[in-house]
Amino acid sequence: MTPSKILLTGATGFIGTRLCERLKLHWRLPYRALVRNYTHATRIARLDTEMIPGDLGKVDTILKALEGCDTLVHLAHGEDHLAPKETANVIAAALHAKVKRFVHISSMSVHGSNPGPESCREATAPIVRRDESTYVVSKAKEELLVRRAIERDGLPAIILRPTVVYGPYGGFVLAAIQQAKGGVIGLLDEGKWVCNAVMVDDVCSAIHAAITADKGVGQAFFVNSDKAITWREWNLTFAEMLGQPVQTVNFDTAELRAYWAKQRPTLKSNLTAAAKLVVSPDLHRQFGKIPAVKSAIVWAKETAKARMGEEKVLAFKAKMSPRPRASTGPGVPMPNPSRIRLEAFPIAFSNDLLKQTLGWKPAYDFQAGAEVTRQWLEFARLIPPNA
Amino acid sequence: MRLGIVGCGAVTREMHLPAFIQSPNIEVTYLCDRVTKNTALAKEEYVLPDARVTAEVKDFAGHVDAAVVAVPPKFHAPVTCELLAMGIDVLCEKPIALSTAEARLMSDAARKHGRILAVGLMTRFHRNTEVFRRIVNDPLIGEIQEVIAEAGSVMGWIMTSDAYFNKKLTLGGAFFDSGVHLVDRVVDLFGDVSDIAYEDDSFGGVECNANLTGKLTIAGRNVPCRMSFSWTHALFNGIRVIGSNGTAEVKYLDPDAIAVTRTVGGEPLELGVRYQGAAPNPYLLQIEDFARAVRTRGTPKVTAEAAMLSLAVIERAYAARTPMKQPWVEVNR
Numbered sequence: 068m069t070p071s072k073i074l075l076t077g078a079t080g081f082i083g084t085r086l087c088e089r090l091k092l093h094w095r096l097p098y099r100a101l102v103r104n105y106t107h108a109t110r111i112a113r114l115d116t117e118m119i120p121g122d123l124g125k126v127d128t129i130l131k132a133l134e135g136c137d138t139l140v141h142l143a144h145g146e147d148h149l150a151p152k153e154t155a156n157v158i159a160a161a162l163h164a165k166v167k168r169f170v171h172i173s174s175m176s177v178h179g180s181n182p183g184p185e186s187c188r189e190a191t192a193p194i195v196r197r198d199e200s201t202y203v204v205s206k207a208k209e210e211l212l213v214r215r216a217i218e219r220d221g222l223p224a225i226i227l228r229p230t231v232v233y234g235p236y237g238g239f240v241l242a243a244i245q246q247a248k249g250g251v252i253g254l255l256d257e258g259k260w261v262c263n264a265v266m267v268d269d270v271c272s273a274i275h276a277a278i279t280a281d282k283g284v285g286q287a288f289f290v291n292s293d294k295a296i297t298w299r300e301w302n303l304t305f306a307e308m309l310g311q312p313v314q315t316v317n318f319d320t321a322e323l324r325a326y327w328a329k330q331r332p333t334l335k336s337n338l339t340a341a342a343k344l345v346v347s348p349d350l351h352r353q354f355g356k357i358p359a360v361k362s363a364i365v366w367a368k369e370t371a372k373a374r375m376g377e378e379k380v381l382a383f384k385a386k387m388s389p390r391p392r393a394s395t396g397p398g399v400p401m402p403n404p405s406r407i408r409l410e411a412f413p414i415a416f417s418n419d420l421l422k423q424t425l426g427w428k429p430a431y432d433f434q435a436g437a438e439v440t441r442q443w444l445e446f447a448r449l450i451p452p453n454a
Numbered sequence: 455m456r457l458g459i460v461g462c463g464a465v466t467r468e469m470h471l472p473a474f475i476q477s478p479n480i481e482v483t484y485l486c487d488r489v490t491k492n493t494a495l496a497k498e499e500y501v502l503p504d505a506r507v508t509a510e511v512k513d514f515a516g517h518v519d520a521a522v523v524a525v526p527p528k529f530h531a532p533v534t535c536e537l538l539a540m541g542i543d544v545l546c547e548k549p550i551a552l553s554t555a556e557a558r559l560m561s562d563a564a565r566k567h568g569r570i571l572a573v574g575l576m577t578r579f580h581r582n583t584e585v586f587r588r589i590v591n592d593p594l595i596g597e598i599q600e601v602i603a604e605a606g607s608v609m610g611w612i613m614t615s616d617a618y619f620n621k622k623l624t625l626g627g628a629f630f631d632s633g634v635h636l637v638d639r640v641v642d643l644f645g646d647v648s649d650i651a652y653e654d655d656s657f658g659g660v661e662c663n664a665n666l667t668g669k670l671t672i673a674g675r676n677v678p679c680r681m682s683f684s685w686t687h688a689l690f691n692g693i694r695v696i697g698s699n700g701t702a703e704v705k706y707l708d709p710d711a712i713a714v715t716r717t718v719g720g721e722p723l724e725l726g727v728r729y730q731g732a733a734p735n736p737y738l739l740q741i742e743d744f745a746r747a748v749r750t751r752g753t754p755k756v757t758a759e760a761a762m763l764s765l766a767v768i769e770r771a772y773a774a775r776t777p778m779k780q781p782w783v784e785v786n787r
Contacts (some may be wrong), residue, residue, distance in 0.1 A: 083704050088657075088783055089786075091657065092657060092783070092786070093786045094785070096567075102616075104613075105615065105616055105618065105619070106609055106610060106611060106612060106617075108619065108683045109609045109619075109627070109662050109686065110662055110686065111659075111660045111661045112616075112619035112627065112660050112662070113627065113655055113656045113657055113659040113660060113661055114657045114658065115621065115658035115661050116659065118616050118619070120615075120616075166674075172492035180536040234782075235782045235783075236686075254578070268785070270785060272787075284521050367647075378630035398495075430787030431787065439781070439782050439785060440782070442782050443782040445684065446782075448569075448687060448688070448689070449687070
């Protein structure tokens with residue numbers, strides 16, 4: 068189909084901005100951007116993008132933005148706890164406006180943080196209901212809402228599940244460069260796990276295919292490159308762009324998971340945290356600004372000292388003082404749970420269904436995509452020139 | 455001075471009003487904006503219960519001595535000329551107008567009606583401005599070889615509308631709107647820029663990134679200068695003057711400091727100059743300067759004629775515009 072006009076939510080984000088560029092400069096399709104915060108709209112403003120203010124929390128603003136549009140691309144995902152409700156609003160507005168095509172940008176995350184081999188292909192990949200990540204749960208809920216609208220209300224939707232999207236201005240790239248700037252990068256299990264890196268331009272061309280193709284309505288598709296890489300290749304490729312020697316430090320994923328599992332809140336950890344707060348000198352300093360409270364604090368301290376004795380008070384203080392965490396490598400922060408979910412990923416997603424159904428094919432392998440990204444990194448002065 | 459404010463959007467509420475309420479010489483008596491929410495917020499946030507509110511500039515008559523114009527650039531000339539004709543002195547936000555022709559009309563109107571017209575190029579009120587002028591004119595860094603000026607950071611300005619981007623309301627982006635400060639500082643230090651080459655990343659909208667190269671005439675010699683502007687990433691945000699014996703540099707984010715690097719006995723040494731005490735608010739210095747000019751019927755620090763010089767550079771740059779190479783954008787696979 069040829070859309071009369073496309074409404075984009077999330078147009079000022081990483082994928083959305085690149086989609087605006089390609090719609091305007093390459094595919095020359097008319098579009099309108101629903102904008103919540105103009106501060107983020109600088110890059111689409113240079114395209115002379117038609118912008119309309121809107122809030123996905125309010126159906127009437129989405130309906131107004133949809134006037135004259137027969138296609139909607141839903142890219143926005145704000146706060147995890149609000150996103151499903153906002154997606155429900157977008158669906159309601161799209162049904163009311165009787166759009167001809169609804170393209171929902173889901174995520175590979177809907178299959179959970181640690182999917183099994185059955186998730187490699189769309190036909191057998193289950194959508195999770197529970198996960199340790201609020202993002203995963205939120206994205207899964209959104210996709211389920213779209214699927215329900217397809218089945219129950221006949222929403223003419225195509226669902227795309229991009230994998231690890233990278234390219235100029237991409238957050239994953241910026242994180243890799245940031246980490247490497249310290250001269251040392253941490254790898255999980257020597258970086259052996261699967262990185263399903265897909266270039267942002269390939270995601271945009273998949274969206275374009277979903278907008279214009281006559282097939283695929285009601286289906287969900289992975290958007291991935293032809294060949295997955297390892298996280299070692301990912302991290303070292305961007306680190307080397309800095310043109311300086313980089314050291315690697317290895318983390319054992321099983322140990323990391325065990326460590327973070329211990330950090331999960333329990334009754335004991337809550338009580339300990341509360342006790343630490345009560346005896347913290349910072350809290351005393353702040354509350355001490357109130358004269359009456361200051362007197363009470365002084366009284367409590369003196370009473371405790373008199374009853375417990377100086378030695379026991381000092382021992383208690385030492386127990387309650389924050390202790391530095393054991394070092395896990397030279398100058399490398401310990402990977403947090405969200406990084407572990409990302410970089411200890413077990414499977415590669417197939418892009419066969421998208422290729423077969425919509426006739427799409429990725430234009431970039433990782434080397435080609437990284438090279439385009441490098442040109443931008445240099446321009447943005449995030450890496451030295453000619454490094 | 456009884457002051458009226460035309461335009462109560464972000465720059466008024468975030469920058470001007472916090473300064474105005476600190477000044478014993480200013481009484482904000484009128485707020486004008488077509489968007490009633492903006493005037494209501496200004497009144498509420500800065501506790502101005504006695505300030506009147508209107509959507510029409512003509513209501514200022516008899517109630518204000520002077521006005522600040524902080525509306526989108528397209529309206530600078532018509533609103534300013536209307537106020538001047540009403541006998542009201544004006545401090546107009548930068549850029550003074552969309553074109554030098556408009557700016558000239560404003561300047562002529564001020565002269566015709568015998569009013570003061572100042573322009574809000576507030577970085578001129580940074581404390582390091584005058585010392586920097588003396589340093590770059592001093593033999594300390596030697597003969598000037600090159601001038602580099604940059605202004606860039608990820609856009610973080612709070613926006614209440616699309617006025618920043620709307621080409622019906624403004625002329626450009628990172629170069630025209632924020633970059634005008636930098637161009638003004640360079641022109642104020644060294645005079646006009648000739649042989650201008652200019653490129654930006656616009657595809658029909660307002661530019662996010664721009665580069666300008668040209669020549670300055672310093673002590674009778676042609677000196678190359680280059681300027682860069684960005685709304686997408688950090689640049690060094692200042693002016694660097696490279697001389698035969700050393701380099702002098704000021705930065706926007708540190709308006710109290712000047713850094714000089716000079717080779718002494720073959721060894722590069724860095725000399726720092728720093729003012730003591732808290733930096734004064736440049737918006738406060740600007741409104742005080744305007745109030746002084748109004749009171750004494752004197753000349754404000756930044757006149758319309760002075761502001762026109764940087765606008766003329768911008769105008770010539772846009773006329774010479776070439777598209778910036780952005781291979782990561784242009785690639786179409």
